[in-house]
Amino acid sequence: MSLNPAQQTAVDHRGGPLLVLAGAGTGKTRVITHRVAALLDEGVPPWRILAVTFTNKAAKEMRERIDELCDGRHETRELWVGTFHSICARVLRRNPEGVGLSSHYAIYDTSDQKSLMKQVLTDLGVPDRLYTPKGVLGHIDRAKNQGLRPSELDQLQILEPVATVIRNAYTKYQEKLQAADACDFGDLILHVVTLLRKAMKPSDSQLADLDPMVRMTTRFTHVVVDEFQDTNPVQAEFIDRIARNAELCVVGDDDQSIYGWRGADVDQILRFADRHDGAKVVRLEQNYRSTMNILKCSDAVIRKNSGRLGKTLWSDLGEGDPVRMVRLGTERDEARLIAQDAHAAIEDGTDPEEIAVFYRTHAMSRVLEDEVRRTGLSCRIVGGVAFYERQEVKDTLAYLSVLRNNSSDAHVSRIINRPGRGIGNTTQTRLADAAAKNGSSLWDSLLDPEAAGLKKAAARKVRGFVTMIQNLRDEMHQLPLDELMARVIEVSGYREMLITDDSEESQARLENLQELQGNVMEFLQERPDGTLDEYLELVSLVGGERSEGDATRAINMMTVHSAKGLEFERVYVTGMEERVFPHARVLDDPVQMEEERRLAYVALTRAKRMLTLTMAARRRIYGQTQVGVPSRFLGDLPRDCVHRVGDEPDYGGYGRRSAHREQPIRRQAESWQNDIEYDTAPDIPFDDIPADEGEGVPIYVGMIVRTRTFGDAEVLGWSGSGPKMKLQIRLGNREVKTVLASFVEPV
DNA sequence: ACATGTTCCCTTTTT
DNA sequence: GGGAACATGT
Numbered sequence: 001m002s003l004n005p006a007q008q009t010a011v012d013h014r015g016g017p018l019l020v021l022a023g024a025g026t027g028k029t030r031v032i033t034h035r036v037a038a039l040l041d042e043g044v045p046p047w048r049i050l051a052v053t054f055t056n057k058a059a060k061e062m063r064e065r066i067d068e069l070c071d072g073r074h075e076t077r078e079l080w081v082g083t084f085h086s087i088c089a090r091v092l093r094r095n096p097e098g099v100g101l102s103s104h105y106a107i108y109d110t111s112d113q114k115s116l117m118k119q120v121l122t123d124l125g126v127p128d129r130l131y132t133p134k135g136v137l138g139h140i141d142r143a144k145n146q147g148l149r150p151s152e153l154d155q156l157q158i159l160e161p162v163a164t165v166i167r168n169a170y171t172k173y174q175e176k177l178q179a180a181d182a183c184d185f186g187d188l189i190l191h192v193v194t195l196l197r198k199a200m201k202p203s204d205s206q207l208a209d210l211d212p213m214v215r216m217t218t219r220f221t222h223v224v225v226d227e228f229q230d231t232n233p234v235q236a237e238f239i240d241r242i243a244r245n246a247e248l249c250v251v252g253d254d255d256q257s258i259y260g261w262r263g264a265d266v267d268q269i270l271r272f273a274d275r276h277d278g279a280k281v282v283r284l285e286q287n288y289r290s291t292m293n294i295l296k297c298s299d300a301v302i303r304k305n306s307g308r309l310g311k312t313l314w315s316d317l318g319e320g321d322p323v324r325m326v327r328l329g330t331e332r333d334e335a336r337l338i339a340q341d342a343h344a345a346i347e348d349g350t351d352p353e354e355i356a357v358f359y360r361t362h363a364m365s366r367v368l369e370d371e372v373r374r375t376g377l378s379c380r381i382v383g384g385v386a387f388y389e390r391q392e393v394k395d396t397l398a399y400l401s402v403l404r405n406n407s408s409d410a411h412v413s414r415i416i417n418r419p420g421r422g423i424g425n426t427t428q429t430r431l432a433d434a435a436a437k438n439g440s441s442l443w444d445s446l447l448d449p450e451a452a453g454l455k456k457a458a459a460r461k462v463r464g465f466v467t468m469i470q471n472l473r474d475e476m477h478q479l480p481l482d483e484l485m486a487r488v489i490e491v492s493g494y495r496e497m498l499i500t501d502d503s504e505e506s507q508a509r510l511e512n513l514q515e516l517q518g519n520v521m522e523f524l525q526e527r528p529d530g531t532l533d534e535y536l537e538l539v540s541l542v543g544g545e546r547s548e549g550d551a552t553r554a555i556n557m558m559t560v561h562s563a564k565g566l567e568f569e570r571v572y573v574t575g576m577e578e579r580v581f582p583h584a585r586v587l588d589d590p591v592q593m594e595e596e597r598r599l600a601y602v603a604l605t606r607a608k609r610m611l612t613l614t615m616a617a618r619r620r621i622y623g624q625t626q627v628g629v630p631s632r633f634l635g636d637l638p639r640d641c642v643h644r645v646g647d648e649p650d651y652g653g654y655g656r657r658s659a660h661r662e663q664p665i666r667r668q669a670e671s672w673q674n675d676i677e678y679d680t681a682p683d684i685p686f687d688d689i690p691a692d693e694g695e696g697v698p699i700y701v702g703m704i705v706r707t708r709t710f711g712d713a714e715v716l717g718w719s720g721s722g723p724k725m726k727l728q729i730r731l732g733n734r735e736v737k738t739v740l741a742s743f744v745e746p747v
Numbered sequence: 748a749c750a751t752g753t754t755c756c757c758t759t760t761t762t
Numbered sequence: 763g764g765g766a767a768c769a770t771g772t
Contacts, residue, residue, distance in 0.1 A: 054762075085762050110761095185762050261760065361759055383761080424748045541762070561760045583759055599760080622757070623763045 003027075003034065010282040011035045013249075017276035019228075019269070020251040023313045024298070024605035025289030025567065028251050032224055033062060035249065036079070037069040039222055046078040048221045050242065053083055054230055054259075056542050058565055062226070080220075084235050086541050088188040091195075093537065095212050098198065099183075099191040104405045104533055106182040107540035109389075112410045113137055113184050119409075120172045123436075126165055139166045140173065144186030145263025147193060147234040150174065179441065180408040189234045196241040220246040227565075228252035228272070232263035248276065254309050255302050256602050258561060260595045270309065287313040289567050291320025293641040294604065294611050300636045302601040305594045322643035323604075324612040325576075325634060331364070331619045335371035338572045338614065342555055343375045345570055345610075352377065354569035356556040358603050360581040363621075364574060365557055372555060382558035388539055392494070392509040393516050399488045401536055403473050406443040409435070413442060416465060419497035423465065427458045468492070481535060482520045489513055560603045571607035573600075576615040577628040579716075600633045624728050624738070626716065705729065705744040710737065713744075 003011060007027055010020045011034045022028035032051065039049060051066075053059045063081045070076055080087060089107065096103050108116065117133035139158065148155055150170040158166055177183055183191060199213035223243040225231070228250035231239070239248070250272060257266045273279045287295060295313050302308070328334045342355050357368055357379075365381055372379045387393060395418050398411040406412060413432070417423045434452035435445040445452050446466050449459035472491055476484055489495045494513070498506040523535055556568070560581075575581050581600065586592035604611060616628050703715045705727070713729035727741050 056762090083762065188762085258760075262762080363758060420749085422748070426748085559760065585759065595760095620763075 003030070004286055006282055006284050006286070007031050007034075010249075010284070011038055013280055013282070014247065016247065017272075017279040018247075018249040019272045019276075019279055019281045020249065020284065021281065021309055021311060022251055022253055022284040023287060023311050024253065024256065024602070025287040025315075026284035026313070027286075027288055028226070028253075028284065029062065029065065031284070032226060032249075032251055033065040033069055036066050036222075036224065040070060040074040040076075044222060046075050047080070048219065049224075050080040050087070050220045050222070050246070051082075051224045051226070052087060052239070053081075053226045055565070056083055056086070058226060059083055059086070083541065084231075084238070085185060085188050086537075088192040088238070089537050089541060091192050091216060092183075092188060093533065095195060098195045098213065099187075100178045101183065101191075102181050102405070104181065106180070106401050106405050106408045106411065107188070107537065108177070108180075108182050108184045108410065109540065112182075115410050115413075116176055116180070117169070117173060120169050120176060124165070124168055124172060126169070131165060131169075136166060136169050140170050141186055142263060143170065144190050145232040145234060147190060147237055149190075180410065181405050182408050182410075186234075189238055193234055193238050193241065196238070217241060217244045222246055223248050225250045226252070227256075229254050229257035229266055229269045230259045230262075230264045231268045232259075232265055233268070234263075236265075236268045255305070255311075255598055256564065258564065258595060258599045258602060260592070266307075270307070283311055285311050285313055287315040288317075289608050290315060290605065291317050291609060293320045293322055294607050294609075296641045297323045297611070297637045298601055298604040300638050301597060301604060301633050304636060305597050307594075321610055323637065323641055324610075324643050324645060325637070326612060326614045326645040327628075327630070328614060328616050329618065331367050331575075331616045332371070334574055334614050334616045335367045338368065338574070338612075339371040339375040339377065341612070342372065342570070342572075343377060346377065350570060352553045352555050354608075355572075356558065356563065356566070356568040356570070356606065357572045357574060358558060358560045358563050358606070359574050360560060360583060362559060364580075368557060368574065372557075378552050378554040379557055380554040382556055383562045387512070387515070388542065390509070390512055392498070392512055396485065396488060396494065396513060396516060397536065397539060399469075399472070399492055400485065400532060402443075402469060403476050403484075403488075404532055406469070407441045409442040412446075415492070416446075419493045421465060421493070422461045423458070427454060427462070430454060431462070476532070481524055481530070481532060482517060484532070485517055485520050489517075560599050563606050564602050567606055567608055569608045570610045570612075571603075572612045572614060573603045574614050575619070576613045576631040576634050577619065577626075578631055579626060579629070580619065580621075581631055581633070597633070600631075626728075707739065707744050709743075710739075713737075 004027075007030065010018065010031045020028070020031060022031065036049060036051060040046060051059075051062060053062060059082050063076070063079070066079065066081070067076050080090075082090070092099070092101070092105070093103060096105055114133045114137065117137050121128060121131055121133060121136065139156070143149075143153055143156055146155070150167055153163065153167050153170065156163075177187070195213045196217060199211060199217055220243060223239065223246045225239055225248075229252040239250075250269070252269050254266055254269050257264060257269070260266070273281055290298075292315055295315055299312065326334075326337065328337055338357055342352075342357075345355065346352055357372075359365055359368065362383070369379060369381060388397070395415055398414045401408065401411045402415065409432075413428065416428065430452045431445045431449070431454075432442060435442045438445070446462055449462040454462065468491060472484075472488060475487055479487065495510070498510045498513075519539075520535065523530055523538065527534065556566075560573070573581075579587070582593060582596040586596050604613075613634060615630055615634070619626050619628055704712055705715055706712050707729070710729075710731045713731045716728040716730055727744060728738050729744070731737060
C-alpha cells in the first residue's frame with residue numbers, strides 16, 4: 001500500500017522543522033519509518049539519525065519496521081533508536097564523569113528511590129508523618145521533569161515550610177545518589193541535559209572539538225521524535241539541544257496526551273510551530289484502523305475538550321458494527337461476560353492476539369484474568385507486576401550490580417541477608433550506623449565489622465558475606481555473563497534456598513530465575529560483546545515491559561495507558577463508571593478531567609472492528625462496594641452508533657447479590673450469541689440506581705446523610721447489609737470515612 | 748534472629 | 763480485600 005498524499009508530504013519534507021499531527025490510526029509509524037528509510041536511501045549515514053520513542057516496545061517495533069523497509073541496503077544497526085531514557089543512559093554511560101558518576105553507575109527504580117529517600121528524611125530529622133518518601137519524591141520528580149535543580153526549586157512555587165524541606169531533601173538525596181554511584185529515572189534525562197548545557201558554551205573552541213558532549217550536539221543531522229505530545233520540558237530541552245544541527249521532525253497527537261501526571265506538557269506540541277521558525281505542519285486525518293461507528297464515538301468523546309489543535313478523523317472502512325454498551329451486575333459478571341464473548345469470538349475464528357481487554361487501574365485486572373482463564377482461554381497481562389520487579393529477579397540483579405558497584409547501599413542491603421545468612425536487623429542497623437558515622441558506604445563498614453561494634457559471631461557472618469562477594473568478583477572477569485549469573489544464583493545460596501523450600505511459590509521463583517538466565521543468553525546473542533553494565537542498564541530501563549517470551553496465542557489485558565499505540569480487532573473497555581473511568585481522583589479538576597477524556601479517546605480508538613464498553617452496577621473497590629454510576633463518557637456517545645445491552649433492571653440492593661449471581665450472566669451471553677437484542681433497560685446509563693431495599697430508607701450514592709460526629713456527608717458507597725452495613729461517606733472537609741449505617745440518618 | 752500477629756495504607760496512570 | 767511495614771512473642 002502506498003502512502004497517501006499527506007503521509008508522502010511528511011516523509012518528503014526537508015530543510016526545516018516538521019510537525020506531523022497524526023490522529024489515531026492514521027499511519028504515524030509508517031510515516032516515521034518511511035522517512036528514516038528515505039533518508040538512508042538519500043545517503044544520510046545511519047549514525048547521524050536519531051529516533052526517539054517513549055516505550056521500549058515502540059522503539060523495538062520502529063527498528064524492526066525500518067529494517068524491513070531497508071531490506072539490508074543499510075547498516076541500520078548504527079541508527080540510534082530508543083526511548084528517551086535508554087538514549088540518555090547510553091550518552092551518560094559514555095560521559096559519566098561530568099555529573100559525578102562512574103561508568104558503572106546504577107539506575108535506581110522506584111523502590112530503590114524510596115529506600116534512599118527514607119534514609120534522607122531520617123537524616124534530616126523530618127517529621128515522618130508529614131513527609132512520606134513518596135510524597136517528597138513526587139515533588140523532586142516534578143522538579144526534574146522541568147529541568148530544575150535544588151537551587152531552582154522556587155520555580156515550582158511550593159509553599160513554606162514545605163519548600164525548605166523539599167529543597168533540603170532534594171539536595172541531600174542527590175548527594176546520596178552520587179555517593180552510591182547511582183541515578184534515578186529523572187536524572188537520566190536531567191544529567192544529560194546538564195552535560196549538553198555545559199557543552200553549549202565551550203571555554204576553548206579547540207578543546208571543544210574533542211569534547212564528546214560537544215560532538216554529541218553536532219552528531220545528528222536528523223532527529224525524529226514519536227509521541228511528542230508526551231514530552232515534558234526537560235525532554236523537550238534535550239531534543240532541542242541534541243538536535244542543534246539537525247532537521248527535527250516531531251510526530252504526535254494532542255488528543256492522545258495522557259502523561260500529564262508525569263510532567264508531560266501538551267504545550268510542547270501546541271507551541272511547537274511557534275518555537276521553531278518556519279516549521280511545517282502536516283495533518284494526518286485518514287484513519288486506516290477503525291470503522292466509522294467507532295470513530296464517531298471516539299470523536300464524540302474527545303470533542304468536548306477545549307484547547308485542541310483539532311482534527312476530524314475519517315475512514316473508508318464503512319460503518320461497521322455498532323459500538324456495544326453493556327451494563328452488568330457486578331465486576332464479576334462483567335468479567336464473565338467478556339470471557340464468554342471473547343471465547344465465542346475465538347471459536348468463530350478470531351485470533352486471540354486480536355482481542356484486548358482494557359482497564360483503568362491494575363487492581364481491576366485480577367477478576368478479569370480469573371474469569372478469562374476459567375473459560376479456558378490464555379491471557380497475557382501487559383505491564384502489571386513486571387518480571388523485573390519480582391523479588392528473586394531483583395535480588396539476583398542486585399548481586400550482579402554489587403559486583404561492579406559496591407557503593408550502592410540500596411543494593412548491598414537488599415542482598416546482605418537474602419538468602420538468610422544470619423545477618424539480622426540489629427547487625428544491619430549497626431553496620432549502617434557505622435557507615436553513617438564515617439560518611440562511608442555500607443560496603444566499607446562491612447570490611448571492618450568489629451569497628452561497627454559487632455560481636456564475634458555476627459562479625460564472622462559478615463566476613464562470610466564479604467568473602468563470597470569478593471570471590472564472585474574475581475570470577476566476574478573470567479566468566480561470560482550467563483555463567484556469571486548462574487554462579488551468583490548458586491554461590492549466594494539462592495538456588496538451594498528455593499529448592500529446600502518445596503512450596504509452589506519457590507518453584508515459580510526458580511522458574512523465574514531460569515527465565516532470567518534465558519534472558520541473559522538472549523542478550524548475549526544479540527550483543528555478543530555486551531558487558532555487565534550494558535545488561536543491567538537494559539533491564540533497569542526495560543522495567544515495566546514483560547518479556548514476551550511466551551509464544552502462546554493469548555488475549556491481551558492491559559491498562560488503557562499501556563494500550564496506547566496498539567490496535568486490536570476486538571476491544572473491551574471495562575469499568576465505564578464515574579469514579580472508575582473517569583477516575584475518582586480527577587472528578588473535581590477540570591484539567592485532569594480533560595486528560596481523562598483523552599485517555600478514554602485513546603481507549604476507544606484502539607479498536608478496529610468491534611468495540612464493547614462495559615460497566616457494572618456494583619463494584620468492589622478495596623473491600624468497599626461502590627455503586628456504578630454510568631461514566632459521563634458513555635453519555636457522550638451518539639445514540640445511533642451504539643447498541644445498548646443491559647441485563648434486566650436490577651434495583652435490588654447488595655443483599656440480593658447471591659441470588660442474582662446464579663444465572664443472569666449465562667443467559668445474557670447466550671442472548672448475544674443469538675443476537676437477540678435486549679431492550680429492557682433503555683435508559684440504564686443515565687439513571688441513578690437506588691440501592692438498598694427493605695432496610696428502611698433507601699440509600700443511594702450522592703445522598704446526603706447527617707451524622708452526629710461529623711455533620712452532613714455525602715454517601716460514596718457501601719458494603720455489607722442489615723445491621724452490619726457500612727457506608728463510605730465524604731465529609732464537608734472532603735475527608736472520606738467509613739461508618740456504620742446505623743450512625744447516620746437521612747437529611 | 749526469626750515466626751507470627753497486627754495495623755495501616757492503599758491504588759491512577761510509567762520510564 | 764490485600765500487601766507491606768511495624769510490633770510482639772518465642
